Amino acid sequence: RTLALCAPEVPCGAAAAQAFQEAGVTPQPDSLEQDVRAALTRVELGEVDAAVVYETDVRVAGDRVEGVPLPDEVNVTTDCVVAPLAGSASPALAAAFADYVAGDDARAVFQAAGFRAP
Numbered sequence: 869r870t871l872a873l874c875a876p877e878v879p880c881g882a883a884a885a886q887a888f889q890e891a892g893v894t895p896q897p898d899s900l901e902q903d904v905r906a907a908l909t910r911v912e913l914g915e916v917d918a919a920v921v922y923e924t925d926v927r928v929a930g931d932r933v934e935g936v937p938l939p940d941e942v943n944v945t946t947d948c949v950v951a952p953l954a955g956s957a958s959p960a961l962a963a964a965f966a967d968y969v970a971g972d973d974a975r976a977v978f979q980a981a982g983f984r985a986p
Contacts, residue, residue, distance in 0.1 A: 870916040872906075872907040874901050874906075880922065880946075881900070890944070898916055901919075904922055
């Protein structure tokens with residue numbers, strides 16, 4: 869079996885390293901990629917058997933890959949945040965966007981895409 873992981877210095881690699889550490893497993897990856905898309909593409913092309921990627925990317929890949937969730941006790945999360953920039957050229961628009969993202973309508977969209985609510 870072959871495995872692609874994200875490199876440890878990128879967010880998807882740091883998350884995978886944490887999950888493996890929690891599981892007490894030392895992986896032997898065949899490939900270290902610079903982003904999650906590259907790791908998943910290696911699976912889609914049949915270059916590796918598996919990759920540790922985000923649930924959202926598995927959903928985007930559709931039936932080209934089969935996702936297997938990590939057990940809850942070793943699963944880790946990555947926080948995504950949105951905040952208006954202090955020096956925004958359109959502070960009202962930036963604030964409105966941040967408010968929208970924090971609201972129920974956007975939450976439903978994010979959850980449908982595989983993101984989990986805070």
